[in-house]
Amino acid sequence: MDEFSFINSIKPKFYQQSSLLKGIGDDAAVFRSSMDIVTAVDTFVEDVHFSRSTMEPYHIGYRALGANISDLAAMGASPSFYLVSIVIPKNWIQEELSQIYLGMDDLASKYHMDIIGGDTVSGKQLTISITVIGYTNTNKARCRQHAKEGDIVFVTGTLGDSQAGFHILTNENNRYIDQDFYIGRHRKPEPRVAFAQALESLERVSLNDVSDGIANEASEIAEASNVSIVLSENDIPVSRSFNQFTYEQQYQWKLSGGEDFELLGTVAKYDWDVVKKAAEQTNTQLTIIGNVIEENKHPVYIEDNDVRKVLKKSGYTHLK
Numbered sequence: 001m002d003e004f005s006f007i008n009s010i011k012p013k014f015y016q017q018s019s020l021l022k023g024i025g026d027d028a029a030v031f032r033s034s035m036d037i038v039t040a041v042d043t044f045v046e047d048v049h050f051s052r053s054t055m056e057p058y059h060i061g062y063r064a065l066g067a068n069i070s071d072l073a074a075m076g077a078s079p080s081f082y083l084v085s086i087v088i089p090k091n092w093i094q095e096e097l098s099q100i101y102l103g104m105d106d107l108a109s110k111y112h113m114d115i116i117g118g119d120t121v122s123g124k125q126l127t128i129s130i131t132v133i134g135y136t137n138t139n140k141a142r143c144r145q146h147a148k149e150g151d152i153v154f155v156t157g158t159l160g161d162s163q164a165g166f167h168i169l170t171n172e173n174n175r176y177i178d179q180d181f182y183i184g185r186h187r188k189p190e191p192r193v194a195f196a197q198a199l200e201s202l203e204r205v206s207l208n209d210v211s212d213g214i215a216n217e218a219s220e221i222a223e224a225s226n227v228s229i230v231l232s233e234n235d236i237p238v239s240r241s242f243n244q245f246t247y248e249q250q251y252q253w254k255l256s257g258g259e260d261f262e263l264l265g266t267v268a269k270y271d272w273d274v275v276k277k278a279a280e281q282t283n284t285q286l287t288i289i290g291n292v293i294e295e296n297k298h299p300v301y302i303e304d305n306d307v308r309k310v311l312k313k314s315g316y317t318h319l320k
């Protein structure tokens with residue numbers, strides 16, 4: 001199958017977004033909007049973000065789009081379009097490529113997102129770069145610089161699951177409690193779109209999605225907002241059977257593991273009820289894990305039984 005028949009094979013039969021004027025099949029796509037447009041791109045590379053042993057082709061597509069939708073969720077945006085740029089090595093067969101696109105398509109359908117373009121080239125390492133486009137009402141994008149002293153720090157879901165899943169997938173000889181759950185959290189992340197949108201009425205909330213680990217994401221919020229953040233170690237939410245892993249693994253994965261695609265946020269105390277209600281309405285686990293203080297020497301601290309320590313930016317970092 002050549003480049004052009006491949007493009008034909010992934011072209012949707014119909015589009016769902018009514019604002020789309022031109023999808024796949026021209027030099028560029030065209031859509032119209034009166035809303036604030038939110039856009040992000042994330043890239044997914046073989047042996048960096050996944051390997052043949054950690055992901056089936058279907059999961060590669062699902063996870064790559066999931067990470068991108070998660071960035072839209074972190075802005076409070078409503079997902080609408082995506083474009084896929086793919087580098088395909090010779091050893092990937094047509095059926096595997098179809099499965100990658102099926103994984104993306106299944107997740108996109110949940111949000112009525114349309115694929116409206118992309119690029120196909122051959123190369124050495126499977127690489128997928130996805131650009132997502134969403135929208136918010138005017139001035140409702142949820143930025144990292146919106147934290148203020150006195151805010152509550154919260155997080156959705158549980159942390160460390162994805163890295164536990166990765167550990168299980170790469171140590172196949174051992175058996176673990178709830179291993180399918182952890183593997184699922186690694187392969188099929190569910191971005192917190194509904195929860196973030198249920199916060200619409202709030203004037204101010206800062207959000208960041210957990211791709212690298214909250215040690216990194218909390219410091220991004222703190223630095224962007226010129227404040228410091230204090231996290232409470234014992235309040236970081238983890239899954240029921242997380243204590244089967246060693247203390248060092250638990251500590252490392254929940255704070256610095258990443259790829260959980262939960263939302264970390266800060267909000268004024270008087271708005272906490274709105275956040276709680278949003279969580280209830282969208283069936284989202286929600287935990288208070290700290291508070292925002294005046295800008296200090298370090299962006300993030302972690303407390304355990306009243307002992308306060310500096311939490312270094314210990315999350316996943318490229319080019320290290």
Ligand SMILES: Nc1ncnc2c1ncn2[C@@H]1O[C@H](COP(=O)(O)OP(=O)(O)O)[C@@H](O)[C@H]1O
Binds near residue numbers: 041042071211
């Ligand atoms: N190579 C690049 N060129 C331009 N902007 C970039 C590049 N890499 C990252 N950025 C921008 O830097 C910011 C932080 O990126 P990143 O840490 O990857 O965010 P996230 O973890 O949410 O994906 C974003 O605004 C992103 O668009």
Ligand SMILES: Cc1ncc(C[n+]2csc(CCOP(=O)(O)OP(=O)(O)O)c2C)c(N)n1
Binds near residue numbers: 042166212257258
């Ligand atoms: C084979 C493999 N090795 C290592 C990891 C761990 N890992 C790779 S990238 C990453 C962080 C998230 O990716 P990044 O490109 O930083 O996404 P962004 O922060 O831009 O959303 C982690 C924890 C993995 N998922 N698979």
Ligand SMILES: [Mg+2]
Binds near residue numbers: 041042
């Ligand atoms: Mg990124």
Ligand SMILES: [Mg+2]
Binds near residue numbers: 210
């Ligand atoms: Mg992000």
Ligand SMILES: [Mg+2]
Binds near residue numbers: 211212316
């Ligand atoms: Mg990152």
